[in-house]
Amino acid sequence: MDIDTLIARYDRRVPRYTSYPTAPHFSDGIGAETAAAWLAALPGTASLSLYLHVPFCRTLCRFCGCHTSAVNTEAPLVTYAAALRTEIALAAQAIGKRLTVRQIHWGGGTPSILPAAELRAISDTIRRCFTLAPDAEIAIEIDPRRLPPDRLAALRDIGVTRASLGVQDFAPQVQETIGRRQSFAETAACAEALRGIGVGSINLDLVYGLPHQTDDGLRATLRQALTLAPERIAVFGYAHVPWMQRHQALIPEASLPDARARFRLREIAETEIAAAGYGAIGLDHFAKPGDGLARAAASGRLHRNFQGYTDDDADALIGLGASAISSLPQGYLQNAPRVPAYRAAVAAGRLPIARGVALDADDRLRRAAIEQVMCALRLDVDALLAAHGAAPEALDDVRPALAELATLGLVTWDGSRLAVPRAARPFLRAVAAAFDRYLEPAPARHAPAI
Numbered sequence: 178m179d180i181d182t183l184i185a186r187y188d189r190r191v192p193r194y195t196s197y198p199t200a201p202h203f204s205d206g207i208g209a210e211t212a213a214a215w216l217a218a219l220p221g222t223a224s225l226s227l228y229l230h231v232p233f234c235r236t237l238c239r240f241c242g243c244h245t246s247a248v249n250t251e252a253p254l255v256t257y258a259a260a261l262r263t264e265i266a267l268a269a270q271a272i273g274k275r276l277t278v279r280q281i282h283w284g285g286g287t288p289s290i291l292p293a294a295e296l297r298a299i300s301d302t303i304r305r306c307f308t309l310a311p312d313a314e315i316a317i318e319i320d321p322r323r324l325p326p327d328r329l330a331a332l333r334d335i336g337v338t339r340a341s342l343g344v345q346d347f348a349p350q351v352q353e354t355i356g357r358r359q360s361f362a363e364t365a366a367c368a369e370a371l372r373g374i375g376v377g378s379i380n381l382d383l384v385y386g387l388p389h390q391t392d393d394g395l396r397a398t399l400r401q402a403l404t405l406a407p408e409r410i411a412v413f414g415y416a417h418v419p420w421m422q423r424h425q426a427l428i429p430e431a432s433l434p435d436a437r438a439r440f441r442l443r444e445i446a447e448t449e450i451a452a453a454g455y456g457a458i459g460l461d462h463f464a465k466p467g468d469g470l471a472r473a474a475a476s477g478r479l480h481r482n483f484q485g486y487t488d489d490d491a492d493a494l495i496g497l498g499a500s501a502i503s504s505l506p507q508g509y510l511q512n513a514p515r516v517p518a519y520r521a522a523v524a525a526g527r528l529p530i531a532r533g534v535a536l537d538a539d540d541r542l543r544r545a546a547i548e549q550v551m552c553a554l555r556l557d558v559d560a561l562l563a564a565h566g567a568a569p570e571a572l573d574d575v576r577p578a579l580a581e582l583a584t585l586g587l588v589t590w591d592g593s594r595l596a597v598p599r600a601a602r603p604f605l606r607a608v609a610a611a612f613d614r615y616l617e618p619a620p621a622r623h624a625p626a627i
């Protein structure tokens with residue numbers, strides 16, 4: 178089948194599978210009480226990963242799909258930081274044991290917007306409540322346009338080892354339309370400053386499918402970005418979801434590349450980045466051969482979580498802050514999405530859980546299948562069924578869909594072993610969707626698959 182027909186057929190809305198079941202299927206039947214029981218059940222040997230969500234930026238970019246809002250004073254940041262510290266203590270108290278943290282991820286929004294003293298105070302609270310592994314990875318998302326010297330010093334003091342810098346595209350017309358002016362020079366200066374304080378891994382986030390983005394413009398952006406020799410590059414497909422993110426309606430639909438153009442832009446990114454010696458990881462990441470993500474991918478230890486691809490294999494991920502999601506052995510928990518409700522719960526001494534989902538055996542089986550497809554691009558269905566002690570027919574509903582994907586060349590499938598060829602990588606989410614038992618009722622909630 179030719180590529181246009183494939184795009185037409187699979188350019189439907191499917192999730193990015195950073196969890197399974199996906200967030201729209203969480204329910205408010207799961208709250209603080211369940212969360213407390215799940216946290217208390219973590220054994221003393223469990224390793225943790227912490228995700229801290231900071232839902233604030235100085236200005237809002239029109240393309241942004243993240244949970245954030247614009248602030249231009251310090252007061253809401255200071256109050257929010259205090260709530261985060263309280264929530265960390267509440268979570269540690271609910272766990273009731275001193276567990277080891279192997280990874281901390283500060284995400285947003287723009288976590289580097291927090292005042293330097295608040296960054297240090299939150300880091301101190303974590304170290305008081307948990308044992309930080311000596312080789313812990315401490316990652317942070319950064320807006321390269323604003324990183325004043327006091328903030329840089331705080332990042333050094335809290336031990337940041339990895340920084341993700343938002344780049345998107347350097348073309349002026351794209352930047353104008355998405356409301357984010359950012360020169361290559363300021364991006365380079367930020368990367369250099371971070372390397373100067375000993376940050377060993379610089380990651381760049383680019384986006385394809387942006388308004389007015391052209392093949393040549395993206396190629397030029399990539400070539401400039403690659404001169405910074407980042408350890409990792411992510412090239413996300415622009416998710417245009419104005420029904421969820423109302424500010425995206427400021428982007429004229431007519432300025433967006435169509436499905437065919439998006440496909441070509443994605444291909445350009447893959448070609449340019451591969452030519453610079455990076456290996457492709459999963460759906461949208463690239464890493465230098467020696468990088469932790471590349472090593473995890475090569476040895477089958479790659480995982481997918483709410484931050485995308487990771488080599489983090491901690492037993493539990495605890496999400497802290499408004500809208501943050503935790504992944505515990507029993508299921509997922511999501512904090513109150515809006516800051517006032519989040520702060521009120523924490524101030525009352527309650528875990529600020531708004532919803533969640535407890536995993537049943539079928540969820541665990543399909544979650545493992547989807548994670549393997551998204552990470553390894555291959556899966557032995559019969560071996561997975563055996564490993565989960567599942568009935569041999571437990572995934573029989575998926576087999577016809579896989580056979581159909583095979584006739585289209587999007588997978589190879591021998592009745593048990595499934596593999597997604599390199600060329601079909603843009604359709605990876607559509608392959609994973611074959612395993613999703615919840616997908617049909619809610620297809621309109623997600624961005625296009627390519």
Ligand SMILES: C[S@@+](CC[C@H](N)C(=O)[O-])C[C@H]1O[C@@H](n2cnc3c(N)ncnc32)[C@H](O)[C@@H]1O
Nearest residue numbers: 240241242285286287319320343382413415416
């Ligand atoms: C959580 S944001 C934080 C970035 C940081 N605030 C900054 O200003 O660079 C991380 C990245 O997600 C990506 N992103 C945000 N909105 C997106 C969207 N609607 N579609 C695809 N990627 C998006 C962008 O590459 C962005 O830099």
